[in-house]
Amino acid sequence: MLSDAVPSLRCPVCQGPFGLRGAAPFSLKCVAGHNFDAAKQGYFNLLTGKGTVFEADTAEMVAARNEFLGGGHYAPLADAIARLAAPVLSEPGSLVLDAGTGTGHYLHTVLERTPAAAIGIDISKFALRRAARMNPGAINLVWDIWRPLPLADHAVDAIIVVFAPRNPPEFARVLRPGGRVVVVTPRNGHLKEIADRTGMLSIEPGKDERLAESMQEFFTAADSVQLDVPLTLNGRDIADVAFMGPAGHHLERSVLLTSTAAESSVRAIAKFTLSVFTAPEGRS
Ligand SMILES: C[S@@+](CC[C@H](N)C(=O)[O-])C[C@H]1O[C@@H](n2cnc3c(N)ncnc32)[C@H](O)[C@@H]1O
Ligand SMILES: [Zn+2]
Numbered sequence: 220m221l222s223d224a225v226p227s228l229r230c231p232v233c234q235g236p237f238g239l240r241g242a243a244p245f246s247l248k249c250v251a252g253h254n255f256d257a258a259k260q261g262y263f264n265l266l267t268g269k270g271t272v273f274e275a276d277t278a279e280m281v282a283a284r285n286e287f288l289g290g291g292h293y294a295p296l297a298d299a300i301a302r303l304a305a306p307v308l309s310e311p312g313s314l315v316l317d318a319g320t321g322t323g324h325y326l327h328t329v330l331e332r333t334p335a336a337a338i339g340i341d342i343s344k345f346a347l348r349r350a351a352r353m354n355p356g357a358i359n360l361v362w363d364i365w366r367p368l369p370l371a372d373h374a375v376d377a378i379i380v381v382f383a384p385r386n387p388p389e390f391a392r393v394l395r396p397g398g399r400v401v402v403v404t405p406r407n408g409h410l411k412e413i414a415d416r417t418g419m420l421s422i423e424p425g426k427d428e429r430l431a432e433s434m435q436e437f438f439t440a441a442d443s444v445q446l447d448v449p450l451t452l453n454g455r456d457i458a459d460v461a462f463m464g465p466a467g468h469h470l471e472r473s474v475l476l477t478s479t480a481a482e483s484s485v486r487a488i489a490k491f492t493l494s495v496f497t498a499p500e501g502r503s
Contacts, residue, residue: 285322323353408488
């Protein structure tokens with residue numbers, strides 16, 4: 220339920236606790252009176268003041284992601300994320316944070332398999348319109364992961380980060396002792412067959428090493444799983460998967476759709492690493 224996650228939220232202006240007010244679309248109001256009304260789709264925009272310099276995913280990129288993920292191509296990845304997060308989400312009252320939730324696709328699978336309450340954060344309001352529909356029981360927040368998170372200390376049991384930015388010091392602050400972070404990154408050669416055709420950005424080498432390095436100050440590396448998902452894609456799928464990633468900022472969707480229209484049954488392999496990090500037990 221929406222209200223289950225509210226006690227873990229903190230007002231970004233004064234750090235006070237929030238209460239949920241009114242009826243849908245609700246408001247979040249802190250004890251000092253700072254008020255954030257939900258958008259009509261149900262998400263809350265907590266970003267105030269000057270806009271962030273980050274280039275958020277566009278409505279078209281989000282639509283492409285929704286189409287592709289809705290096709291079930293990455294179902295084995297959603298299963299693996301849920302399996303790795305579930306051990307710390309078995310209790311009712313546990314809380315999962317999806318950092319860079321996008322359309323809420325992976326969080327949806329976690330919520331199908333566990334009794335957890337949920338918070339989704341993304342900087343793109345286009346993404347959150349979808350996420351709010353996908354996960355109506357979660358609190359979906361427009362927020363910048365690079366900023367201090369609007370969450371209480373040690374309030375979260377699991378954080379999932381799927382192809383999205385990480386803020387290790389803040390993840391460490393909001394995670395409870397023994398809590399875990401599940402990070403998904405693409406591996407070298409991820410969808411290479413599609414990258415060659417579409418101008419999709421290829422994966423920079425050393426991504427996994429940089430992830431481990433950025434997390435090691437705060438977390439223990441507990442597990443690392445390499446998952447390969449064989450895909451058979453048609454032209455529309457190819458255009459969507461190319462456009463939903465960072466290349467979507469540089470490519471024209473209509474040009475992509477035209478250039479891939481004749482394709483059918485193209486085989487490709489999606490290559491992921493799922494890294495699990497745990498927060499130390501017994502710290503203050
Ligand atoms: C490649 S998408 C992945 C979305 C989702 N996790 C998924 O796999 O379907 C990256 C997401 O991170 C979001 N994002 C990028 N930078 C962000 C930031 N600084 N704060 C919050 N969200 C951010 C984007 O808007 C986008 O929805
Ligand atoms: Zn406040």
